[in-house]
Amino acid sequence: MATEVIMPKVDMDQETGTVVDWIKKDGDNVKQGEAILVIETAKVAIEVEAPATGILQGISAEVGEELPIATVIAYILEPGEELPERPSQKPPPITRSEEMPPKSEPAPATPLAKNIAEAQGLDLSRIPGTGPGGRVTKSDIESLVTPAGLDGKAYATPAARRLAREERVDISRLVGSGPGGRIQAHDVLTAAESTHLGTATTVRPSDVKVIPLEGMRRTIAERMTRSAQTAPHFTLQIDVDMTRAEAMRVSFNAKGDVKITPTAQLVKASAWALTRHPFVNAKLVGDEIHLLPEINIGVAVALEEGLIVPVVHRAEQKGITEIAAELTDIVIRAREGELTTRDVTGGTFTVSNLGMFGIDRFTAIINPPESAILAVGKTVSRPAALNDDGDIGLVPTLTLTLSVDHRVLDGVVAARFLQDLRGAIEEPGWLSY
Secondary structure, three states, X not given: OOEXXXXXXXXXXXXXXXXXXXXXXXXXXXXXXXXXXXXXXXXXEEEEEOXXXXXXXXXXXXXXXXXXXXXXXXXXXXXXXXXXXXXOXXXXXXXXXXXXXXXXOXXXXXXXXXXXXXXXOOOHHHOOOOXXXXXXXHHHHHHHOOOOOHHHOOOEOHXXXXXXXXXXOOHHHOOOOXXXXXXXXXXXXXXXXXXXXXXXXXXXXXXXXXXXXXXXXXXXXHHHHXXXXXXXXXXXXXEEEOHHHHHHHHHHHHXXXXXOOHXXXXXXXXXXXXXXXXXXXXXXXXXXXEEOOOOOEEEOEEEOOEEEOOEEOOHHHOOHHHHHHHHHHHHHHHHOXXXXXXXXXXXXXXXXXXXXXXXXXXXXOOOOOEOEEXXXXXXXXXXEEOOOOOOEEEEEEEEEEEXXXXXXXXXXXXXXXXXXXXXXXXXXXXXXX
């Protein structure tokens, strides 16, 4: 039986993927698990593996083509098997001038598409969907929204429209600074102020550099905004004595082939603490809290175009040297754009370390659908008691900040997790290397 090759979903907010390269060609023999093409999402370029062994046939997606997730883009056939009939998956593009007949019921839509439609005041029942089952996606709405606006209206946020009415600004004459030229509230305020000063407002100043909010940067903005708006965050901080951890790391690195980093130590210690506190390794699904059986720790990696979070899977089962080697590998591949689907999916907890950039402490936004994220500052020497006799000395100290989704766990649970995490770092001798 023919096996479908579909545009995969590698991120919870992903709605489309772009074909970058076909590693295998039509008619090539492929093995299950073998890389057959490369796709690109807003966050990462990844290799897609063959879902079965057989002959690759019926490639229908061209290089550079962007398609909704779950779109069938090829088949893998057994010898002698014929391609199945495939209905057209690409509806003709819709333009603003075309009449869109009303539907009897509202069209199904993704949560992100619903939010955008609501913000634009659009009727979802009038928008044809290109997603699976006719679902309306973000791209469907964005393809209809241009600076001219639906029905000839200006492409502007509701807040911008309200301000324009209050300030008596002709919104149709403004150039928006938002994504796709969308007029923002501050564009209207700037226009109103300029009007009072008698200056022109219909063009941007020539010395303003405008960078579109798109690709990875847009994905980060959307995810972090939703996290901040929907997950009630609270944070806790704790200081950790790094004396023993640093001594053990220096000693190990002097004789070991694999170099241990502070991040690798933190990932291992976090994994151990998470085994003792399952509510920190959980996610909220509807009205249910899911305690996750695996501990997969994401490590935030900065790229030129934004942030990506590769994942160390089953971190509780790995020693620090194995974690360190894996982190080195995935960070290199992340910066070279060579991560696979598995590298960036399945995370249950995230560690974000800005200590190497000289940051003492900071607060991070939770990476949905996770319930907590650990922000790591730099290790600094601070005065502290050295013993019970009251002797004071300088102690290498690290500040950890835990951001938590209050819907899933409470302060006491989070505090106990931090206490155990500090204990694992301050007494690292028993952690497996």
